[in-house]
Amino acid sequence: xxxxxxxxxxxxxxxxxxxxxxxxxxxxxxxxxxxxxxxxxxxxxxxxxxxxxxxxxxxxxxxxxxxxxxxxxxxxxxxxxxxxxxxxxxxxxxxxxxxxxxxxxxxxxxxxxxxxxxxxxxxxxxxxxxxxxxxxxxxxxxxxxxxxxxxxxxxxxxxxxxxxxxxxxxxxxxxxxxxxxxxxxxxxxxxxxxxxxxxxxxxxxxxxxxxxxxxxxxxxxxxxxxxxxxxxxxxxxxxxxxxxxxxxxxxxxxxxxxxxxxxxxxxxxxxxxxxxxxxxxxxxxxxxxxx
Amino acid sequence: xxxxxxxxxxxxxxxxxxxxxxxxxxxxxxxxxxxxxxxxxxxxxxxxxxxxxxxxxxxxxxxxxxxxxxxxxxxxxxxxxxxxxxxxxxxxxxxxxxxxxxxxxxxxxxxxxxxxxxxxxxxxxxxxxxxxxxxxxxxxxxxxxxxxxxxxxxxxxxxxxxxxxxxxxxxxxxxxxxxxxxxxxxxxxxxxxxxxxxxxxxxxxxxxxxxxxxxxxxxxxxxxxxxxxxxxxxxxxxxxxxxxxxxxxxxxxxxxxxxxxxxxxxxxxxxxxxxxxxxxxxx
Numbered sequence: 001x002x003x004x005x006x007x008x009x010x011x012x013x014x015x016x017x018x019x020x021x022x023x024x025x026x027x028x029x030x031x032x033x034x035x036x037x038x039x040x041x042x043x044x045x046x047x048x049x050x051x052x053x054x055x056x057x058x059x060x061x062x063x064x065x066x067x068x069x070x071x072x073x074x075x076x077x078x079x080x081x082x083x084x085x086x087x088x089x090x091x092x093x094x095x096x097x098x099x100x101x102x103x104x105x106x107x108x109x110x111x112x113x114x115x116x117x118x119x120x121x122x123x124x125x126x127x128x129x130x131x132x133x134x135x136x137x138x139x140x141x142x143x144x145x146x147x148x149x150x151x152x153x154x155x156x157x158x159x160x161x162x163x164x165x166x167x168x169x170x171x172x173x174x175x176x177x178x179x180x181x182x183x184x185x186x187x188x189x190x191x192x193x194x195x196x197x198x199x200x201x202x203x204x205x206x207x208x209x210x211x212x213x214x215x216x217x218x219x220x221x222x223x224x225x226x227x228x229x230x231x232x233x234x235x236x237x238x239x240x241x242x243x244x245x246x247x248x249x250x251x252x253x254x255x256x257x258x259x260x261x262x263x264x265x266x267x268x269x270x271x272x273x274x275x276x277x278x279x280x281x282x283x284x285x286x287x288x289x290x291x
Numbered sequence: 292x293x294x295x296x297x298x299x300x301x302x303x304x305x306x307x308x309x310x311x312x313x314x315x316x317x318x319x320x321x322x323x324x325x326x327x328x329x330x331x332x333x334x335x336x337x338x339x340x341x342x343x344x345x346x347x348x349x350x351x352x353x354x355x356x357x358x359x360x361x362x363x364x365x366x367x368x369x370x371x372x373x374x375x376x377x378x379x380x381x382x383x384x385x386x387x388x389x390x391x392x393x394x395x396x397x398x399x400x401x402x403x404x405x406x407x408x409x410x411x412x413x414x415x416x417x418x419x420x421x422x423x424x425x426x427x428x429x430x431x432x433x434x435x436x437x438x439x440x441x442x443x444x445x446x447x448x449x450x451x452x453x454x455x456x457x458x459x460x461x462x463x464x465x466x467x468x469x470x471x472x473x474x475x476x477x478x479x480x481x482x483x484x485x486x487x488x489x490x491x492x493x494x495x496x497x498x499x500x501x502x503x504x505x506x507x508x509x510x511x512x513x514x515x516x517x518x519x520x521x522x523x524x525x526x527x528x529x530x531x532x533x534x535x536x537x538x539x540x541x542x543x544x545x546x547x548x549x550x551x552x553x554x555x556x557x558x559x560x561x562x563x564x565x566x567x568x569x570x571x572x573x574x
Contacts, residue, residue, distance in 0.1 A: 020390070028446060029412045035426065107307055113559055121505075133335065254425075255425075267420060
């Protein structure tokens, strides 16, 4: 990380300038993270009176717990479904908007606003739309719809609510990527008599693939962490475990069931997941900078 | 234009408008529900067109609340949400600007350490460290307080990186000129850097305001007193009542509309800044 060539000679002032940022980071990020690491090695007795050091036993129990394996599976299905759905729809809308010569800005507005809707609010709206006895969309599906009892329907409902909002984001980045493709390339393809579909799949798509990969990582991070609101405001992880994601389980174990050791171990697992995703994302950014 | 190309353009715009309409269907149906009466839900004929109770419902939700179903009036919640969103957005900018200035324009001991510490926060979303952060905030006695609501969300590597990038693109000649004129670093910061980064600050503010407005998990945990309820948290408590069979979906949907109109208005009204902010923060 480099600094400016021309810098100011002071030594105390910069320390004062970074102090607020570092203080907040230390108190609300580093301390809790260290606490989570420490707590993941402790176990409380049945009354929560004293805790003993148990080493990695919490982690061993976690991965021996069939429920947790189900939760991991649900999280993966949920995250890839959300990422896949919003990437596909965002790309389709962006490809169309890119070809519209008139009204491009209007379409940008028309597709981008759902980004501003809170995940929890989107969740509550979809909860109404799919309410089995009176929701307009549930009635359109018919009496076969009951997400309160049928797990895969509950999962599809939260996937739809979470993706609906994310389409906007993917649309915006895909559109920017498509618009940065040099016109001359497309014209060359046109002269070679490639039709619009052929042009899209053989010229545009390979060129925007890096954007797609970047969006995949961002979407996965979104689906892993920011969709808590969608799930908490609608299904509360149910029916059964069908919509319990790893973040939701941290919340349930830590706050509702008061299993602090287990919850801390789950936090550490998530920490590793987010660290891995961030590293992947940064390696990608580096590559983007280099060429 | 030859007729075939014309036809193609029409099909293209039709597809786009259809897609945009499909995206808006959930909000339209929520709005329709917000204009209906309780009886419509019991009878099961809400339909796709608005009813005549819109004003009454929004007025009830905003001003009176629905105490029978545990719903406080929405306007104090809207106000709380606005304060929280502003505290988070302005707070993030206020701690990130000087931090970015320090790591860009000075060489001081532990500069790399400071930089990497800030970088680490990228990897710790609040959802991951939620239980221990809650304990820390509880130990500090900050539950049910403005500080407790906003401080843990204020540190942000993204904002610091963005400002650093902006500063790096400011020509060194300006710094040299300032030094020749014997302007100190603070004078330089306020008179040269800040005016130059105005657009970036504004773009970031739009993004952070939406981020703050839409916070859910954290306010849910640190607030138990109704006067600190944000609208996004309040709506969940109401939706639970509706989902358990009380016919209050018209109030729930009216609250949902109230919760989403301000951030959506910000995005639509400041589209250019919003797009810029979103693209810049992800670089």
